[in-house]
Amino acid sequence: DIQMTQSPSSLSASVGDRVTITCRASQTINTYVNWYQQKPGKAPNLLIYGASSLQSGVPSRFSGSGSGTDFTLTISSLQPEDFATYYCQQSYNTPLYTFGQGTKLEIK
Amino acid sequence: QVQLVQSGAEVKKPGASVKVSCKASGYTFVDYYIHWVRQAPGQGLEWMGWINPNSGGTNYAQKFQGRVTVTRDTSISTAYMELSRLRSDDTAVYYCARGIYSSGTYHSFDSWGQGTLVTVSS
Numbered sequence: 549d550i551q552m553t554q555s556p557s558s559l560s561a562s563v564g565d566r567v568t569i570t571c572r573a574s575q576t577i578n579t580y581v582n583w584y585q586q587k588p589g590k591a592p593n594l595l596i597y598g599a600s601s602l603q604s605g606v607p608s609r610f611s612g613s614g615s616g617t618d619f620t621l622t623i624s625s626l627q628p629e630d631f632a633t634y635y636c637q638q639s640y641n642t643p644l645y646t647f648g649q650g651t652k653l654e655i656k
Numbered sequence: 657q658v659q660l661v662q663s664g665a666e667v668k669k670p671g672a673s674v675k676v677s678c679k680a681s682g683y684t685f686v687d688y689y690i691h692w693v694r695q696a697p698g699q700g701l702e703w704m705g706w707i708n709p710n711s712g713g714t715n716y717a718q719k720f721q722g723r724v725t726v727t728r729d730t731s732i733s734t735a736y737m738e739l740s741r742l743r744s745d746d747t748a749v750y751y752c753a754r755g756i757y758s759s760g761t762y763h764s765f766d767s768w769g770q771g772t773l774v775t776v777s778s
Contacts, residue, residue, distance in 0.1 A: 549718075582764040584701075591751055591768035592693075592701065598762035635701055639763040643715035645691065647701040 550574050550641045554634075554648035560656040565626045569651045571619045571636035580640035583612055583621045586650075587632045595634075596621065631655050658682040660752050660769035667775045673740040676772045678752030685733035686710040689755035691765055692726060692737045694748040702748075706755060707735055742776045749773050 551574040561567050571581065579599035584592040594603045596612035599619055609624040623630055636648040663677040678690060692704040705716035707726040714726050720739070728735045735752060750772045753765035 580762065582762075584765075586701075591753075591771055592765070593768075594764055594766050597758050597764040601758065601762070603764075603766065637701075637703075637764070642763065643706065644717060645703045645706075645763070645765075647693075647703060650700040 549644060550577060550638050550646055552636050552638055552646055552648035554636055554651050556651060557649065558652040558654065560654050561626055562656045563626050563628055567623045567626055567653065569621045569634055569636075569653075571614075571621070571648050573617045573619070573638055573640075576616045577638050577640035579615045580638055581612070581614065581619045582637045582639060583610075584635045584637065585630075585632045586635065592635065626653075628655075658754065658767040660754065660767055662750075662752060662769040662772045665773040665775070667777065668742050670743055670776055670778055672742050672776075673738060674742060674774050675736055675738040676750050676752075676774070678735045678737070678769050680733045680735070680754070683754075685728075686730055689763075690726075690728070690735040691753045691755050692724075693751045693753060693765075695751070695771075696745070696748040699748075704737070704750075709735065739774075742774075744776050747774065747776045 553572045555570045581599045583596040586592040600612045611622050633650045633652045635650050659681045661679045686709045689706045691706045707714045709728045725738045752769040754767040756766045
């Protein structure tokens, strides 16, 4: 099975900061990576699919990049509502869809 | 708008089974996969399996093989996830999610149910 490893596991940042979260796959997965945001007590929300395509309705301060085994999610200027936990997910090794362990983004 | 509405919280004893429902609305039910994902308290997301509502075909994560069954009733646009032989570490919030293909190739989960808390306790 393909393992997805995120770093860091947690991160403290301030409003207005530029933040990058990394996800590494245990084998090459082309650009078959999705990113989700989850707030406490809520279901996850799709942000990015295909490594870099912004889901409809998601603010443009969110962006994704990468291919092969290394991927990043970048938030260009943190807003108060962005403090949440972020998950990457691989969709290469279908029919299996594994998630990373999550990165918790907290207010500094 | 697309909506997935799940059944309410459940409390079960170890060894019992639980069946969670997920009713879809706002789109053609048979045109999109339904996935099941769980989240133990304070933990990350764990993909469990999917169903193709059109064909009824399913696929499960190896971890849950033999214990999980996902079914659907197309007449009421509802998918079900049944987990048997429950253990305390099955205590989690269980989500259903709609799977979509974008650009013809990228599969992701674009709409989610509100989650169903299943508590396993003696």
